[in-house]
Amino acid sequence: MVQVAVLGAAGGIGQPLSLLIKLNPDVTVLNLYDLVRCPGVAADISHINTNSKVSSFQGSESLPACLKGCDIVVIPAGVPRKPGMTRDDLFSVNAGIVRDLIQAVADNCPEAQICIISNPVNSTVPIAAEVLKKNNVYNPKKLYGVSTLDLLRASRFVRDIRPEFDANTHIPVIGGHSGTTIVPIISAVQNQVSLSEQEIKAVTHRIQFGGDEVVQAKNGEGSATLSMAYAGYRFVASIIAGRLGNHATECCFIDLSVDPQGAELYRNAGASNLTYFSVPVTFGQNGIENILPISNFSSFELELISVAASAISENVQTGVNFVNK
Ligand SMILES: NC(=O)c1ccc[n+]([C@@H]2O[C@H](COP(=O)([O-])OP(=O)(O)OC[C@H]3O[C@@H](n4cnc5c(N)ncnc54)[C@H](O)[C@@H]3O)[C@@H](O)[C@H]2O)c1
Numbered sequence: 001m002v003q004v005a006v007l008g009a010a011g012g013i014g015q016p017l018s019l020l021i022k023l024n025p026d027v028t029v030l031n032l033y034d035l036v037r038c039p040g041v042a043a044d045i046s047h048i049n050t051n052s053k054v055s056s057f058q059g060s061e062s063l064p065a066c067l068k069g070c071d072i073v074v075i076p077a078g079v080p081r082k083p084g085m086t087r088d089d090l091f092s093v094n095a096g097i098v099r100d101l102i103q104a105v106a107d108n109c110p111e112a113q114i115c116i117i118s119n120p121v122n123s124t125v126p127i128a129a130e131v132l133k134k135n136n137v138y139n140p141k142k143l144y145g146v147s148t149l150d151l152l153r154a155s156r157f158v159r160d161i162r163p164e165f166d167a168n169t170h171i172p173v174i175g176g177h178s179g180t181t182i183v184p185i186i187s188a189v190q191n192q193v194s195l196s197e198q199e200i201k202a203v204t205h206r207i208q209f210g211g212d213e214v215v216q217a218k219n220g221e222g223s224a225t226l227s228m229a230y231a232g233y234r235f236v237a238s239i240i241a242g243r244l245g246n247h248a249t250e251c252c253f254i255d256l257s258v259d260p261q262g263a264e265l266y267r268n269a270g271a272s273n274l275t276y277f278s279v280p281v282t283f284g285q286n287g288i289e290n291i292l293p294i295s296n297f298s299s300f301e302l303e304l305i306s307v308a309a310s311a312i313s314e315n316v317q318t319g320v321n322f323v324n325k
């Protein structure tokens with residue numbers, strides 16, 4: 001019995017993501033919200049003969065009804081990049097969208113687990129946290145920036161170099177979700193893949209800038225949508241598994257105060273003053289249970305963490321200031 005809302009459900013990510021969530025037998029209610037095209041998308045998906053009842057909510061006046069009673073809210077609403085743009089260039093439009101949607105979450109389903117896909121994730125997650133804090137309903141165990149696509153890319157791109165590598169193996173990716181803030185921990189699988197130093201550098205760079213490959217290939221028609229829908233679904237499925245008592249682990253961008261002891265390892269690795277970081281976590285019935293350790297970092301990874309940390313710290317401050325100033 002899980003009730004899920006997708007906000008931005010008629011977009012490039014929203015449509016395939018909603019389709020995948022519709023296939024999950026544990027979801028009983030699936031509420032789709034967007035400013036446009038929502039009735040058509042919802043009517044279409046609603047004919048699939050799985051458990052959930054699908055409803056359409058279009059326009060801001062219908063947002064409260066969409067959110068009432070929701071356990072999980074997934075947010076892919078917002079504009080995507082075009083060639084030549086960074087994710088930070090999306091802030092001017094997406095910051096306000098996320099702020100307003102989270103205000104509605106605070107008003108209507110303050111207990112929900114919130115998954116933020118809208119970029120720039122390094123800033124939109126702190127925006128969401130500040131709005132929830134202002135409403136006295138903030139629970140860091142239930143707010144996540146979705147960085148799962150970086151993990152898919154890490155596994156897949158390593159497989160491109162070593163065809164014998166099982167691409168289902170999770171390679172942790174920590175840090176943030178933009179360029180050099182993305183820190184793949186290839187050393188976690190180095191005993192299986194034995195990459196040369198040059199191969200590690202090349203694959204790390206490809207993972208960090210994998211989003212650009214799609215933006216350039218789409219040539220002005222947006223960014224990753226299909227791989228992101230799969231990534232978003234894997235993340236939502238892990239949360240649902242946790243809710244139902246089957247622990248699941250994923251990396252995601254979170255407020256490290258959720259588990260100060262577990263965060264210590266990452267702080268000591270170079271993220272000393274950071275409040276938010278993407279780290280591996282375990283999901284349980286009430287959201288994040290704990291931050292998981294990574295046994296070792298190579299000296300190259302430690303350098304990447306320190307580069308990531310200073311950029312993330314600025315991105316977080318930009319988000320915090322947007323709500324509080
Ligand atoms: N976290 C990640 O790994 C990741 C990956 C890919 C894309 N993204 C981000 O996801 C976002 C969406 O990308 P997309 O390709 O689906 O874009 P899109 O333009 O195809 O779809 C966005 C949808 O959001 C809707 N929308 C806009 N404002 C809204 C509001 N106030 N309320 C509800 N809906 C609203 C639009 O109507 C549209 O249907 C972008 O910001 C993109 O950068 C993140």
Ligand SMILES: O=C(O)C[C@H](O)C(=O)O
Nearest residue numbers: 081087119211212223224
């Ligand atoms: O690259 C983008 O702008 C979209 C997304 O964050 C991605 O990593 O594909």
